[in-house]
Amino acid sequence: MSNKGITPRNEDYSQWYLDIIDRAELAENSPVRGAMVIKPYGYAIWEKIKEQLDQRIKDRGCKNAYFPLFIPKSFLSKEADHVKGFAKECAIVTHYRLKEKEDGTGVEVDPEAKLDEELIVRPTSETIMYDTFSRWITSWRDLPLKINQWVNIVRWERRTRPFLRTSEFLWQEGHTVHETEEQSLEEVLGALEMYRKFAREVLALETLTGIKSESEKFAGANDTYGVEAMMQDGKSLQFGTSHDLGQNFARVFNIQFTNKDGKLEYPWQTSWGVSTRMIGAVVMSHSDDKGLVLPPKIAPIKVVIIPIYSDNDKDKILEYSKGVYNSVKEITEDIEFDDRDYVTAGYKFNEWEKKGVPIRIEIGPRDLENNQCVIVRRDILEKNELPVSNVQEYVENLLDEIQKNILKRSEELLVSNTYSVDSYEEFKDIISARRGFVHAYWCGNPDCEEGIKVDTKATTRCQTEEGRKNTGPCIYCGEHGEEWVFGISY
Amino acid sequence: MSNKGITPRNEDYSQWYLDIIDRAELAENSPVRGAMVIKPYGYAIWEKIKEQLDQRIKDRGCKNAYFPLFIPKSFLSKEADHVKGFAKECAIVTHYRLKEKEDGTGVEVDPEAKLDEELIVRPTSETIMYDTFSRWITSWRDLPLKINQWVNIVRWERRTRPFLRTSEFLWQEGHTVHETEEQSLEEVLGALEMYRKFAREVLALETLTGIKSESEKFAGANDTYGVEAMMQDGKSLQFGTSHDLGQNFARVFNIQFTNKDGKLEYPWQTSWGVSTRMIGAVVMSHSDDKGLVLPPKIAPIKVVIIPIYSDNDKDKILEYSKGVYNSVKEITEDIEFDDRDYVTAGYKFNEWEKKGVPIRIEIGPRDLENNQCVIVRRDILEKNELPVSNVQEYVENLLDEIQKNILKRSEELLVSNTYSVDSYEEFKDIISARRGFVHAYWCGNPDCEEGIKVDTKATTRCQTEEGRKNTGPCIYCGEHGEEWVFGISY
Known part of the structure; x- marks a missing residue:
């Protein structure tokens, strides 16, 4: 790593x-x-x-x-x-x-x-x-x-x-x-x-x-x-x-x-x-600046358990953590128990964040004392303390919740990057400043498509079913056109 | 087909x-x-x-x-x-x-x-x-x-x-x-x-x-x-x-x-x-002369159900057969319901035999009448009548039984094709007449191995762990040798 x-x-x-x-x-x-x-x-x-x-x-x-x-x-x-x-x-x-x-x-x-x-x-x-x-x-x-x-x-x-x-x-x-x-x-x-x-x-x-x-x-x-x-x-x-x-x-x-x-x-x-x-x-x-973010449904490791111990309480904390591990394992096989003792807990947090593991469970002396654990969700990096008796149900729901939340962000990303324009000037402004999916009329002539690409690097991405029904003047040549979605593609 | x-x-x-x-x-x-x-x-x-x-x-x-x-x-x-x-x-x-x-x-x-x-x-x-x-x-x-x-x-x-x-x-x-x-x-x-x-x-x-x-x-x-x-x-x-x-x-x-x-x-x-x-x-x-024989554990279709009907009793028999299908489906997803009406039942029997489906269930008017079905196992082509109420348990056990029986035949095939020889004459006789796994002493010299191959097409297949401990004169040159398994290989 x-x-x-x-x-x-x-x-x-x-x-x-x-x-x-x-x-x-x-x-x-x-x-x-x-x-x-x-x-x-x-x-x-x-x-x-x-x-x-x-x-x-x-x-x-x-x-x-x-x-x-x-x-x-x-x-x-x-x-x-x-x-x-x-x-x-x-x-x-x-x-x-x-x-x-x-x-x-x-x-x-x-x-x-x-x-x-x-x-x-x-x-x-x-x-x-x-x-x-x-x-x-x-x-x-x-x-x-x-x-x-x-x-x-x-x-x-x-x-x-x-x-x-x-x-x-x-x-x-x-x-x-x-x-x-x-x-x-x-x-x-x-x-x-x-x-x-x-x-x-x-x-x-x-x-x-x-x-x-x-x-x-x-x-x-x-x-x-x-x-x-x-x-x-x-x-x-x-x-x-x-x-x-x-x-x-x-x-x-x-x-x-x-x-x-x-x-x-x-x-x-x-x-x-x-x-x-x-x-x-x-x-x-x-993903974000901390690393990969994975939807739980394709995460090879959905939950990682990190026991945090010193020489004094090692055995107790490992035993307690194994209990949590066994409980969560009943709802998913995709679980990792990270008891490596040659790297610090901080190193581990960082590593699993980079790898996009949806849920991290930290278990230290205070958790052992209070019969709880600390749960960190990767998508929004929110930290919660939780009684261990609830951990199985909580993790099950949280995996669902994370999956939904990542989809919601994706929906918002798409919506907030979608534009509609009528003029070529507006088209060029948006494409150069923000890229995105730009809905615009195009006459269907490959020359116009090529002209737009040369000017802006934007290409037609696709025409949606609704787009086919919307007509207007081609942003490039002014002839009769239908609505297409343009964008700068990978 | x-x-x-x-x-x-x-x-x-x-x-x-x-x-x-x-x-x-x-x-x-x-x-x-x-x-x-x-x-x-x-x-x-x-x-x-x-x-x-x-x-x-x-x-x-x-x-x-x-x-x-x-x-x-x-x-x-x-x-x-x-x-x-x-x-x-x-x-x-x-x-x-x-x-x-x-x-x-x-x-x-x-x-x-x-x-x-x-x-x-x-x-x-x-x-x-x-x-x-x-x-x-x-x-x-x-x-x-x-x-x-x-x-x-x-x-x-x-x-x-x-x-x-x-x-x-x-x-x-x-x-x-x-x-x-x-x-x-x-x-x-x-x-x-x-x-x-x-x-x-x-x-x-x-x-x-x-x-x-x-x-x-x-x-x-x-x-x-x-x-x-x-x-x-x-x-x-x-x-x-x-x-x-x-x-x-x-x-x-x-x-x-x-x-x-x-x-x-x-x-x-x-x-x-x-x-x-x-x-x-x-x-x-x-496999046998009728076609493929598959161990149930790797059979894409473990059970095929073949309703046999005329225009008169079609609906009744299909309904009854579907009941059997649903019951067996609870123990395996690998099940096919063959209700094609453009080929004969005989054609179907033949086809699924060729394809090595481990269990065939035939259901005709007489079975409907007697609340039974006919079960044919592919490995030994044995036919049995069975009350439908038992079908689920019977099929589950039979799949195990077929898997075991095919392994048993494989064990017997290996044993009955295994020979031990002391002389090259005997070796050549057996290899030419029966091939098989022939245990024989070999000195380890590649020239002898090559000589044996040129004479008989047999090559060393491997030396088992026990073979290493058994020694005797090389069948080809008479020098000190260890026991190896020879055979004619694909």
Whole structure:
């Protein structure tokens, strides 16, 4: 555990984020460019996320499977837009053997072990999956087909930041195939809503959902819907996406089914995913200058118990503290008993605050005497004394209360960073001063979108369902427009 | 679901195995050479295995983490034996971008996007992990360090078979670092024992454990211990391994810690892993000519309920069957209600038998009349009629009974395929006629081991703890030897 402090947010928000990742021991850079090592504490958060989201995905009727890491170059190339979107950031396997150098100084790629066709390390799995789907699907009885996988993904990003953008990351990708366009669109929005609810109910993150513009959509999709979260610096973070793939991939991979009338048809497809990026969103939106703040539902350690003793009362206090520990353990397995005797209590407080443990229970001589304990909640750093007889019920309620409070703060963060403007001047003022989600009319012309981006760095984040109904003059060109949400995104 | 039959074991054991993989819908070949698609039913078995083994690994004090997929070539090269062992079967990333061909016919590798240093897709993660460990470990307080990861692995195997040997597979790899050699050896044997118990208690597989010979050990290890299972054709299957790495990697990656006396020391390391190969072992040892046989503890569906009705009694029978379903569901979530009306009951029986579902409950008009149901257990295909009032308790006990019975068969399979020989003639006779685990004296000379392999295809599988104490003349050269177990391995 690092003893170093954390750069305050208002001093350098970007460094603050990196400090939290480091001091909370979530991840660190690896020797491989842009790839991170997810450390045990960070990975434990991922396991919590994965377990709860996996259940929701299965509840939607999806089954998990596993498809190959490598994608033949010819597969990736089949859908023209798709390959354009991913060609520039692929890791490419060209050889399958190393050999010893003749001068004995090490190993080199064996030129004789060149692959006939290069393999791309999956940047996403539409092509490798849909080739297989074309053999799995023959009749309407095979539909809907709903497959999900939890895997690693490689995209050769130029600028990387832990969790937010890394050349390798972990994600889940759901892929569904349907008889009708209607069912397919229902799935696209159903997955989107699953992500929105998961963000709220588990990650305590309020988000905005809506359709993406042409320039921001997934390469190969008809439409992409996004879940956008608001960070404390007013920037937005795309948290997950859900794609309406239409029949685009079905046509190029020749997925066809016999419909109920006995006719051959192309089915309709969707794909949707969220990644370890979620951890970045959680860190950035909930944490403070003292360190990480975690919603209890994804906290690997929900409660830490810290006995404070001297040589005189050590045994008594440890015994008393163990009693509290055992009582709280009945309501959560995610509990730590910190009886290390080579660091001070103050060091421990600091460490668990940095790690965002929702509840800290301190037990010292005075507590032993008064049959009480001291409870500190991480979200607002409030300290309370409590009779030990109440501790179990109190902790159970407090975990709920903390989860709710963090969500409430996230809702407030989103609301207080949301603006509506009519003019481009106003737009530029707000974006440069406060960023945020700025609702403004846009005509839909990519040139205007690009112009706004060049001027302000703001891009369209999404169009909400209500936004579609609100019309007015495009802030950039004055033509007829619809309401879109702009922002500066991570 | 394929309607095709299954090749009987005694006709073509190898084809029988492939048929089971196919008909039970566990996996299929992918368009990527040697890599398989793990289908939902096969993956669900993997999830059952993973969940239960993960808990045992955590109970040993290991924490999960995630390290990069790519390993810089220079890292892999650091430990001389290690790189020799893996150089011949690596997938190598040399470029990071595709570009459109000038003639517009597709994409090609962009020669300008060549990596300065090639990246190897991890064939195992010692090197990438231990480079990081060298920064994590400074003091004896940082030890033991126990890290595990569940990841995909790539080894460019020439001959592949689903689950048993694939160019990409899924596994867990545990890596531990210790202050003393003694602690490290305790971990090596502790992990081995964990695998042995897991095989027995969860996979219902009896195994043999012991140390491997020099020629069979892990590249870079001082010693490797293996868990060997017996298949129905008398061949053995290495199910998992645990390596004593000594200080070999610590020295080359410069992992050092200050010991309790304030002196810098190299720590002692272990690594150990099991993979999707376990599924191959389960399939091969338990299944029969009707299809897959699964131990209930890893069966994605433990009980299937099949209502058998005509148009006249459909509603009544469905309602009655649902009652049975709800009752059994209270003891297991892994239950399926098969009310498909476009296939016959006979088709369903056949399908679920192929898929190895441990218990099938059939409910027809006669059962409705007599307030009973018909229960068929998959392991011995025995059929019983049962009053519905008893169904819950009966199923619960039967699941236990099936688990035990499959283990018992596995124990018998191992015992009945175990031989002891004193002469090479006898050895050759048994190996050629029956294969099996053949206990025989060997002097430890790799030339004799190689000679035996050339003559008979048999290799040393391992030396058990008792074997070490038994000595006699080497069956190949007559010199002083110890008892080893030989076999023909998958």
